[in-house]
Every structure is written in C-alpha cells, then in structure tokens.
Amino acid sequence: MDHETIIIETRGKVGLITLNRPKALNALNSQILAELVSAVSGFCADPGIGAMVVTGSDKAFAAGADIKEMQAISYADAYSQDFFAGWEEFTRARKPIIAAVAGYALGGGCELAMMCDFIIAADTAKFGQPEITLGVIPGMGGSQRLTRFVGKSKAMDMCLTGRMMDAAEAERSGLVSRVVPAAELVEEAVKAAAKIADFSLPSVMMAKEAVNRAYETTLAEGLRFERRLFHSLFALEDQKEGMAAFAEKRKPNFTNR
Ligand code: CAA
Secondary structure, three states: OOOOOEEEEEEOOEEEEEEOOHHHOOOEOHHHHHHHHHHHHHHHHOOOOOEEEEEOOOOEEEOOEOHHHHOOOOHHHHHHOOOOOOHHHHHOOOOOEEEEEOOEEEOHHHHHHHHOOEEEEEOOOEEEOHHHHHOOOOOOOHHHHHHHHHOHHHHHHHHHHOOEEEHHHHHHOOOOOEEEOHHHHHHHHHHHHHHHHHOOHHHHHHHHHHHHHOOOOOHHHHHHHHHHHHHHHOOOHHHHHHHHHHHOOOOOOOOOO
16 A cells, blocks of 8 residues: 555564645545554564654644544444544554653644554643534544543543643653653654564563453453463563573563564
C-alpha cells in the first residue's frame, strides 16, 4: 500500500510512524486510518521489529477526527458502516506502540494516543476531548479510555467542558507516562521503544497482553491470567537465556521472535 498521509521509517528494531497531514493538523480521516492500520500490521508481521512509535508534528499529534469528512454523514451511514469501528483494528496490534505526542492531541487525536500502550508527551502537548463543542461526544473511546486513565471526575470535566489539559496536568493525572522537552520527544520515544525491542519479544507481547487484561476483567481472573502467561514463558529459550545471563553477569541475547 502506498502511504500518502503517514511517513514510515525504521530505526533499528523500532518502527516509527509519523502522521503527515500538516495542512489539517493531522486530522484523522479514513485514509489515515487505513494507512496507519496497514503500517502497524506490516510492522507486527516483521520479525525485525520489536516495538513502534506513533508521532505527529510539533504543532499537532492529531487535532481529532476529520470534522470536514464527518460533517455530512447521516445517522444511517454512521450506523450501518459502524463508523469509527475501524480503529479497533489498530488496538489489535500485539507489539507495543508508544504515542509520542507534541502539540494538540484533541478528540480522536487524544483517543488515538490512548489506544497506544503508553504516551510520552512533549512539554508542549495539549490533550482534550472537545467533541461536546461540536454537538457530539467522543466516538473513538474517549469517554471510556480517558475515564480509566484519569478517573471519573477529570474525565467528566474534560468531556463535558471540552477544555484542554497541558502536559504537566496530563502527567499528574496519569494520562501520560513521562514528559520530555519537545526537541527530544521522538528521540526519547524511539529510545524507549528500542529498549523494549531488545527484550524477549514473547515476554514483551505477553506483558502488553497482561496489562491490557487488567482493564477487561476482575482482579482474581487477571491474576490467574498473568500467572498462566508467566508459567508459559518457562517454555521459551529466552527465559533460560535471561536468567543464565543474570547469573553469569552478562548481557542476555534474546532470540525468540
Ligand atoms: N478536522 C478537520 N480539519 C481540521 C481539524 C479537524 N479535527 N482540526 C484542524 N483542522 C484544519 C482546519 O480546518 C484548518 O484548515 P484550513 O486551513 O483549510 O481552514 C487547519 O487544520 C489548521 O487549523 P486552524 O486554522 O484551526 O489552526 P489553529 O492553530 O487556529 O487552531 C486547533 C488549532 C485549536 C486545534 C483548531 O484547529 C481546532 O479546534 N480543531 C478542531 C479540534 C476538534 O474539535 N477536534 C475534535 C474533532 S471530533 C472527533 O475527534 C470525534 C471523535 O471522537 C473521534
């Protein structure tokens, strides 16, 4: 697939995807969705890639779903096409994805960042769910994921007033894992992804699966699920290698892909 709305690069074992619709502040239209999903599934299928980074521009990670594409949609079309359901494909990626966010991450932009496994924010980042100002509500997960990230009170505040949250508030609230200077954003995110990509890939994928399960199930079921995954890792060469390397005081060389 040719990609017109994203730029795809590899940095060692890291797949770097840059949203690239600068004139529309990376507004998320159906083309960008299709290209993003194709890029992510390509990286997931590539045994040389261990983790991904999705980023935007200095001004905008993404300023939301494309309002101009959306404005004429009828209820019948929205319902019958299950509008926005295509984003579920993005969340099915089994390798980790870090969102590197500078500038605006609004509406679908904030929701896309939250679909990633964690968010590294530039000190310029601004998060918000302004759909209410357009006469709608979040439709790509904002009311659900934001509530799980920051709790009911702040999620209600964001979804009902449409106000923006700066990077410091986002870090304080647990929406982002770290804040870095804007000039270092992509480098820091790629560095974090490279670190992940050097670990045992099955362990990384299972860690992602286990943490995600915490959002879907009870504590007792989640703990049982985690333990079963943990047990299964003892079937892999990487567990032998990782523990032998520790005992022998050397760097492990993980080979399971
Ligand atoms: N969709 C389509 N186009 C968008 C867009 C969006 N979400 N956001 C910005 N653009 C376009 C603008 O229309 C403008 O295009 P033109 O030059 O052709 O007019 C261009 O990007 C630059 O934008 P501005 O001139 O508005 O830039 P600014 O610096 O003055 O303001 C902003 C920046 C505050 C982010 C402002 O652009 C804005 O408010 N954007 C919309 C934010 C928004 O409401 N997002 C939610 C969308 S709905 C949604 O996401 C639903 C969902 O749940 C998935």
